[in-house]
Amino acid sequence: xxxxxxxxxxxxxxxxxxxxxxxxxxxxxxxxxxxxxxxxxxxxxxxxxxxxxxxxxxxxxxxxxxxxxxxxxxxxxxxxxxxxxxxxxxxxxxxxxxxxxxxxxxxxxxxxx
Ligand code: AMP
Ligand code: ZN
Numbered sequence: 270x271x272x273x274x275x276x277x278x279x280x281x282x283x284x285x286x287x288x289x290x291x292x293x294x295x296x297x298x299x300x301x302x303x304x305x306x307x308x309x310x311x312x313x314x315x316x317x318x319x320x321x322x323x324x325x326x327x328x329x330x331x332x333x334x335x336x337x338x339x340x341x342x343x344x345x346x347x348x349x350x351x352x353x354x355x356x357x358x359x360x361x362x363x364x365x366x367x368x369x370x371x372x373x374x375x376x377x378x379x380x381x382x
Contacts, residue, residue: 271317277367281315291342296335298342298372307375308346312338312353318368321357335370348374 272278279285280299287299290310301309314331318324324332336353343351351374356363 272367275317275367276365277311277313277369278317281313290345291338293338295331296338298338301371305371306373306378308343308348308351308373310342310346310372312342312370312372314368319366320363320368321355323368339372342372343374346374350374352378 276285280287281297287297289297289299291298294315296312296314298310298312301311312335314335316328316331318328339351339353343349351372353370353372355368355370
């Protein structure tokens with residue numbers, strides 16, 4: 270575990286249970302505990318990054334890896350139309366300080382706020 274105080278590091282380490290839908294050596298995808306749509310999954314790197322603010326040319330390959338898993342995760346969950354988003358900073362709605370991408374689908378999604 271990279272950060273004992275980080276909720277998603279603890280989920281990635283298996284210390285806190287999650288409803289996993291996909292896992293490999295670099296990342297984990299699990300269902301959001303408070304879903305905003307019928308399909309609401311969080312995709313996280315296992316390595317701790319606090320958010321988009323931490324990304325650099327040296328550590329961002331995991332983002333491409335995470336996005337490359339999206340089509341298969343969406344197919345597994347039965348959605349063809351979906352939204353992938355990330356919040357960076359409190360004013361943008363970030364509440365967990367570990368980089369994560371929301372995968373939302375299963376209903377008609379409104380315009381971005
Ligand atoms: P954000 O507000 O963009 O930082 O997203 C954090 C998301 O994490 C929210 O949608 C929460 O519902 C979700 N969340 C918080 N705790 C847990 C948990 N233990 N398991 C799954 N999802 C969680
Ligand atoms: Zn973390």
